[in-house]
Amino acid sequence: MNKLINLSLIAVTAITFSACVSSNSPSFQSAQKLDEKKVCDVKLNGLEKVIQTAKEYNKIAIERGVEFRRLGVNNSQLIEAVEEGIKTGAKEVNPKDFKGKISKTVLPIDFAAQRACKFAIAALTQEKDAKTTWRLAVPGDGYKY
Numbered sequence: 001m002n003k004l005i006n007l008s009l010i011a012v013t014a015i016t017f018s019a020c021v022s023s024n025s026p027s028f029q030s031a032q033k034l035d036e037k038k039v040c041d042v043k044l045n046g047l048e049k050v051i052q053t054a055k056e057y058n059k060i061a062i063e064r065g066v067e068f069r070r071l072g073v074n075n076s077q078l079i080e081a082v083e084e085g086i087k088t089g090a091k092e093v094n095p096k097d098f099k100g101k102i103s104k105t106v107l108p109i110d111f112a113a114q115r116a117c118k119f120a121i122a123a124l125t126q127e128k129d130a131k132t133t134w135r136l137a138v139p140g141d142g143y144k145y
Helices: 002-020 028-033 047-064 075-088 109-137
Strands: none
Touching: 047 075, 047 109, 075 109
């Protein structure tokens, strides 16, 4: 009986301490609470930090299957183009499209980094919003279009 009480106390304290430890790594839940404008501001945070944030949240978006594609360019290709532009010191980037060809989209590097960051976070927030608002877009739902 005494061993059972000791084991239960140890288990309770272990669970309590493991629940109290928080990590700063990005997650689906942390993306819901972020302010995109502040986190993705290149002037405020710097180009490298913004692209690092975009890379972390885009990884989660890819795992969940909701990565953004805009103008034929996946967000991961946009992030790669910005990273390559940082290495070469370019002022503008020309990302590859999802087929691997050079796209017609030419963006200033600051705007491309900001856009990649916003797309990575927005993919996760829109996934959550879609679970509650999808019925508003269903034909035959009573709305007149």
